[in-house]
Amino acid sequence: MPASIRRDMSKHDVTQELIEQVNCARTDGSTLEIVGGGSKRFIGREAAADARIDAGRHRGIVSYEPVELVLTARAGTPLQEIEDTLAQQGQMLAFDPPHFAGGATLGGTLACNQSGPARPWNGSVRDAVLGIRLVNGRGEHLRFGGQVMKNVAGYDVSRAQAGALGSLGIITEISLKVMPRPAASMTLVKEMDAARAIVEMNTLAGRPRPLAGACWQDGQLYLRLAGVQAAVAGTASRWGGEVLQHESNFWRDLRDQRQPFFVDGEPLWRFSVNPAAPHWRDGADWRFDWGGAQRWLRGAFQRAELEREAGRAGGQVTLFRGGDRAGEVFSTQSAALQTLHRRLKEAFDPMRIFNPGRLYSWM
Amino acid sequence: MVASHYFVLAEELTKEFRAFIDPEYVIVDAETQRPYECDGLSMYCAMPLIVLLPETVAQVQRAMQICHQRGVPVIPRGAGTGLSAGAMPREDAVVLSLAKFKHVLDIDPLARTARLQPGVRNLAISEAAAQYGLYYGPDPSSQIACTIGGNVAENSGGVHCLKYGLTVHNLLSVELVTVEGELVRLGSEGLDCAGIDLMALITGSEGLLGVITEVTVRLLPVPEQARVVMAAFDSVKAAGDAVSAVIAQGVIPAGLEMMDSHAIVAAEAFAKAGYPIDAQALLLCEVDGTVEEVADHITRIEQLFLSLGATLTRVSRDEDERALLWKGRKSAFPAVGRISPDYYCMDGTIPRGELAHVLTEMQHMSEHYGLRVANVFHAGDGNLHPLILFDASKPGEFDKAEEFGGRILELCVAVGGCITGEHGVGVEKLPQMSVQFSPLEIAQFHGVKAAFDPAGTLNPGKGIPVLKNCQEYRALDPGRGHVARQHPEGYEQA
């Protein structure tokens, strides 16, 4: 493989600016909304901060060693730039992150814990993270984890950021494990109802075959195979189904939520549940991804009612897009978990500078 | 505090515990306590105040409440196979053993999950899942003995982690008893949860943040086939380059292990696996998956090794041969134990590209200290396990081994790696924490600890060093500490 990237990032002016902005906020007692590429501003609660901090300016790949399977980039680096760089070496971000309307950054992807359709098989962004650097609410620039595959020194502050929505600090740099691209891929389509699709996706996921995507929409089950050519072809002939043309466009549109289902303005609910939980609320407007572990429901519903249903299915529900964003949008935390969240917030951001109220009204 | 104070405290606590825990499982006499005086790092030992073996989660909660009210430290313990003294007792503390929690609570073959009590042995999970064609990925070499609770507490890895991940990648949910005795559940049956990823913080927390009382893990389908290539090389450098070359081919092996000449000789004498004892380095590279995939990869890898100067290769033809080739690797620690009265196992991780450099440096250190070092390790993910050979009966020799070990870890940090890949910090690596982390980072770790354990009574004195001691360690030798790692901007504010 060609030479690795190792960029001289000795001029840390942009980093310094971020730290200074945090220090100013500390002095004035003001709050900051952290914005990367702005592609995920619809995620979380509607919450007003005094000023915006532009983490998207803090960008660039810092180092990339294809043979080590490790890439380090500033958190504001667009996913597209990272993916293009990896593709030149036949590698990829295995967690297949959504770009949404475009401009998504690596930092935002980790903060919002966003991974694409391959997530059950390839792991999530949180799984791929090896280490981070972070500016906390005291304006301290800290480093956690590392740039090697295994590191158990200290608490795993890096992975704890996944889903924290920036409430613990500004992520400035991320080191990730990257993976080789599969040699071949193919998508099979089968007609099937929702209840049957859940069972089928789980049954097939239990077979030692190169499954890398399983979703269901509009009465069709889509199975993506990825790996060595012979294994993909061998599995396809065993499993049967129609071969989907332009399959990568299909999975990209699903990943980025480009289909009208996701963005036509109706409230969009995301269930993260036991993949094998039997289908319920039949007849409602559902789509399944992640082999049944991520289920999308469209329409106006009572949050409390959906939370009970999610609980029965072994997981949680989030109001992902639209609807009432002034109230809580994420799953209700028990009193004990609220206490832990509050105390961690206190430990990282005692003056509550970052993204106040974005995750929960009480954070 | 004085001894008589502990005596009184032990008496009072014993009475309280025996009111709700089988008196036999409230251990106070020194003889029965003896097996708990250390974990797998037996050079570090101390006697506890009391050893408790509760049998229900309610008992764990009650015991935690009592200790919390009295400010008595608690040390959670699994099988005691840890290698960093994480479960080492102290005279003022209660050792809370989860050994009675041995049940596999539930296996869901369709969802591919197993719900487990914390004392279930790692290997027992795969044994219970086998009837469904499933298994549990992380496979520490200690898997016949170590518990899933201990695995979560250490974020344990194993031979197959390059492809299948560490414990943290294979967990769905953890039930935890807090230091105050409250029961909380982290994670869910789904793949993620809202909010701060608390499960990530618990994984690898070495018993400092809570007592794990239930674990739900993800199971994987047993691959159709697995085959291993053994390749011998006449230099460590050639073997190290071959490791990188496999990855560069776009192949992620299920396992990629390396042994140096000391380890090869010891393992061959012990296991008779057919290793070439004149080789300087040996690689074991396993590929698994579909029959098609394995066929494709195994030939490519064997050809690659030969083209890179392998002096000998052997590919397993059946399961027996595969088991035999692995047998030497799996018994390498006890095998090395036979060529030396004692050995001390280190656990640094480095970028793979630094392998040859670090092994050569280690050889120089070995000469300097006059102690042999054997290397058996997870080459695929750069996780080194240097085994320093010494004789504990010779005065001062363990001290020398320990210093040597510390220097190896500092070298790992200096080349961009870290001080522990899977064994944890425990008591053992506290000094090196201040080489890997700045005082502000360590202070932030203390903040995390305080969020879970404000009074600091859960496994105190482990994992995260007291800041004052870091400064003292650095002061010992100005060449140590932050010079070893370039601290970029922001740090100057410390």
Ligand SMILES: Cc1cc2nc3c(=O)[nH]c(=O)nc-3n(C[C@H](O)[C@H](O)[C@H](O)COP(=O)(O)OP(=O)(O)OC[C@H]3O[C@@H](n4cnc5c(N)ncnc54)[C@H](O)[C@@H]3O)c2cc1C
């Ligand atoms: C021969 C040998 C080979 C080994 N090989 C490997 C290997 O390949 N990979 C690897 O990663 N490790 C390896 N280890 C290290 C060790 O086996 C692991 O760290 C293991 O996970 C420890 O499990 P345990 O049940 O023995 O825990 P213990 O040693 O009893 O405890 C370890 C730590 O976990 C805490 N703890 C234990 N149970 C709980 C609980 N229920 N709740 C909260 N905290 C808890 C303890 O306080 C302690 O800090 C090896 C050890 C030996 C002796």
